[in-house]
Amino acid sequence: MFVQYLPIFTKLDDKPVLVVGGGDVALRKCQAFLKARANVTVVAPEFCTELVELADQGRLTLINEYFDTHHVLGMMLIIAATDNEAVNKAVFDAANAQNIFVNVVDDQPKCGFIFPSIVDRDPITIAISSAGTAPVLARRIREKLETLIPHHTGKLAKLAGEFREQVKARFNTFSDRRQFWERVFDSSVVSKVQVGDEQGAQQQLNDMLTQPSAPEGEVYVVGAGPGDPELLTIKALQLMQQADVVVYDYLVSDEIMELVRRDADLVCVGKKAGHHSVKQEDTNQMLVNYAKQGKKVCRIKGGDPFIYGRGGEEVQVLAKHGVKYQIVPGITAAAGCSAYSGIPLTHRDHAQAIQFVTGHCKKDGQELDWRGLAQSNQTLAVYMGVIKSPHIQAKLLEHGRAPETPIAIVENGTRQSQRVVRGTLGELATKIEQHNIQSPAxxxxxxxxxxxxxxxxxxxxEQVSSFAQPITQVA
Ligand SMILES: C[S@@+](CC[C@H](N)C(=O)[O-])C[C@H]1O[C@@H](n2cnc3c(N)ncnc32)[C@H](O)[C@@H]1O
Incomplete structure (x- = not known):
């Protein structure tokens, strides 16, 4: 996949840059360049007072001339900020002839580089660009980030910078260094910086560095929800981005897997009806082994790990082996499908109870309480019920549930490809076949x-506005 602009940060210390134009727009660009300590030259037949003041302070050079192609020679970056289209084009052509990056203000096709929106927590800088397509959207994203990124982030980064060489000397491998920094950023060093106790933060960082401690492994059993990445919890996202190893199932959507730490090792343990690529016992042991090697393992599962997710079994094994773990709940399929299909699971007029049921029992012959499940005034949310739908339909009818009872089949709930098929209990299996319903449903x-x-x-x-496509509704 190509990008229109490659995001890079350039160091402009004392590098020659040219701004053509002498008005307010040129002034703003000069200020941005001066912030990066560039050596700025401004060419224009006249200048606004602020530019003259900056020149008087010795911070930039003014050339009081009409633009000429020779002005571009030796420059690294050039801005055309005049209100004369012909002059802007001349600057653009002259810069291109010399292979110099040029930006013609408010003329995106003539921009070889652009000024992104910035969240400034120096030395942390976040740049946002819409490649000229939607600057207002980029600005709104910046505003969101401004509120999300605490102001002490810059101080924390500076402190980390002061210790960088010592940490390099103390830990030989990249992985050990990364784990050390993860421990630091999880520790009260952060809150010390936040309250302005920089000396205390320094002291604590120093102690952490000098007291040898082997990295301790840990397993995060994380629910990823039914598929829409915006339904992830903040905690799930944080742990996904801290992990050294991510152990995942097919049920976790691709969009969610995109959000795990880039350099984490990814291990797929399968789990699709009929595709048990790794046995559950082997998965359990794998989690224990990684943790004992000192790794942070994110065991990520679709929906909620404790609802038909075998999270209980995995955590039992971790507990037995004395491995540290955290469990992060996720939105279970029933809740996600309910909300995204407009089907409340309970309703004062229709359903006073909800039962979660699996269509996939542990052993053949381990039957469900069909009499209880066939009671009216309740909702059944059946997981893994597609293959066994003829059986489920027959048993519920046999135990007295009316054939006209409404049903809905929600395939790929909360995902872009969500489909909702409606019908009655008497039609359940036929509808599944007719519409070729696939897992997960x-x-x-x-x-x-x-x-x-x-x-x-x-x-x-109202609720599903984040969807790019409307929900497909099939009668
Ligand atoms: C092994 S269970 C895992 C359930 C999961 N732990 C949860 O809390 O949602 C797999 C079943 O969950 C249901 N399921 C999971 N994600 C779904 C989705 N996005 N849409 C519809 N059903 C889903 C399907 O019935 C699927 O066969």
């Missing part, structure tokens, strides 16, 4: 399913 059985027709459109405009 959730069956919702009960009167509430009929509310989809009424609420899905509301859901689409």
């Amino acid at each position: 959730l069956l919702i059985i009960g009167e509430v399913a009929a509310l989809h027709e009424e609420l899905a459109w509301f859901g689409q405009t």
